[in-house]
Amino acid sequence: MPTPSLRRPLVVRLCNMVGDVVLGLPALQLLQVHGYDLHLYGKGWAKALLGGHLGEQGWHVTPRAGKLSDRITQLRELKQHCMQLDPGFNSRVNTLLMPNSFSSAFEPRMAGLKPAGFARDGRSLLLKEAWQARHPSPPAHALEGFWELACRLVGTDLPPPTQIELQVAQQAQGKADELLAAHGIQPGFTCIVPYAAGDVDGKDKRWPEFAAFTHQLAARKDRQIVTCPGPGEEDIALQDHPDAICLPGVALDVYLGLLKRASLVISNDTGPAHMAAAVGTTVLSVLGPTKPEQWRPWGPQNRMAQGPNHQWPSLADVMQKVAA
Known part of the structure; x- marks a missing residue:
C-alpha cells in the first residue's frame, strides 16, 4: 500500500442509484490500492452506504448540491482542496466519472477539473481522456464497466473480484441488531423486497405475484419474514404483505446491517x-424485463428466478428456488 505522502487525490463522480454505487465499490477499492486518495462526489446517501469504508480507508464524500451553479461551486472548492494536498493535481487526469451521462462530464469540466470516462452521450470533447469501452455497450455486467474505468486509469487489465465486500459501519450494525x-x-x-423504482423499456420491475408469494412463504412458518419499505412504499408493505414484519423508515446504513443478518x-x-x-447474504433475484447479464446481483452465492424471454417466473418456480 503506498504511504500517505505518496497518495494522489482523485475526484470520483458516483452514480445516482444505490445499486450502481454498490457495484462500483470494487473499482473504488482498486483505485485506492493503486495510490489514489478518493474524494467521492455523489448523492447525500452515499456517506451512509459507504460508511464502513470512510473511516478505515480514509475516503471523503461530498454530497451533490441541488442547483447546477452550486454543484460547480462545490467542485471548484474540491479542486482547490485537492491542489493543496497535491501541487500536481491539475497537471493530470484528476476526476473519474462512473456515470455515462453528459451532465456528469459537463459539471466537473466547468469547474476546471480534468475528467476521464467512457466516450458516451456526446461528451467526448468534455473529457481529458475519453475511452472506448473494451466490453460491449452496455457491458456484460455493470460492475465490469465500473471496474474497467478504474483499470484504464491505473493502467492494468485485472479481472474483477468474484465478490463485493461492502463493509457495514460498526455503529450501524449495532443499531440494526x-x-x-x-x-x-x-x-x-x-x-423480502417487493419494491422497485423505475422501469425497463416501459415495463414495471415489480413481480406481479409477490403478494401471493409472501402469503405462501408465511404459511410455511419456518422463518420470520421481514420487509423494510422506503418512503412511499409503506402502503405496499402493509396492504400487500401483511404477513411480513414491517420496519419502515430504516436508515440506509442500518438497512445494510439488517440485510447482513438475513439468511x-x-x-x-x-x-x-x-x-x-x-454484504455476503444470499439473494434470490426475481426478474422480469431486467437483463440479468447486466444487472444481476454480483456474487457466487446468489440465484435468479426469471421466465423465458425476459418474462416473469411463475409463483411455483420461485417457491421451488426458495426451497432449494
Whole structure:
C-alpha cells in the first residue's frame, strides 16, 4: 500500500442509484490500492452506504448540491482542496466519472477539473481522456464497466473480484441488531423486497405475484419474514404483505446491517438486492424485463428466478428456488 505522502487525490463522480454505487465499490477499492486518495462526489446517501469504508480507508464524500451553479461551486472548492494536498493535481487526469451521462462530464469540466470516462452521450470533447469501452455497450455486467474505468486509469487489465465486500459501519450494525431485538426478530430471517423504482423499456420491475408469494412463504412458518419499505412504499408493505414484519423508515446504513443478518433476501431488481449481495447474504433475484447479464446481483452465492424471454417466473418456480 503506498504511504500517505505518496497518495494522489482523485475526484470520483458516483452514480445516482444505490445499486450502481454498490457495484462500483470494487473499482473504488482498486483505485485506492493503486495510490489514489478518493474524494467521492455523489448523492447525500452515499456517506451512509459507504460508511464502513470512510473511516478505515480514509475516503471523503461530498454530497451533490441541488442547483447546477452550486454543484460547480462545490467542485471548484474540491479542486482547490485537492491542489493543496497535491501541487500536481491539475497537471493530470484528476476526476473519474462512473456515470455515462453528459451532465456528469459537463459539471466537473466547468469547474476546471480534468475528467476521464467512457466516450458516451456526446461528451467526448468534455473529457481529458475519453475511452472506448473494451466490453460491449452496455457491458456484460455493470460492475465490469465500473471496474474497467478504474483499470484504464491505473493502467492494468485485472479481472474483477468474484465478490463485493461492502463493509457495514460498526455503529450501524449495532443499531440494526438493536432494532431486530426490539421486534423479536432472530438472525436468519427472510427479507423480502417487493419494491422497485423505475422501469425497463416501459415495463414495471415489480413481480406481479409477490403478494401471493409472501402469503405462501408465511404459511410455511419456518422463518420470520421481514420487509423494510422506503418512503412511499409503506402502503405496499402493509396492504400487500401483511404477513411480513414491517420496519419502515430504516436508515440506509442500518438497512445494510439488517440485510447482513438475513439468511435469504428475495427481491425485485432494486438497490437493496445489490446491498444484500455485497454484504455476503444470499439473494434470490426475481426478474422480469431486467437483463440479468447486466444487472444481476454480483456474487457466487446468489440465484435468479426469471421466465423465458425476459418474462416473469411463475409463483411455483420461485417457491421451488426458495426451497432449494
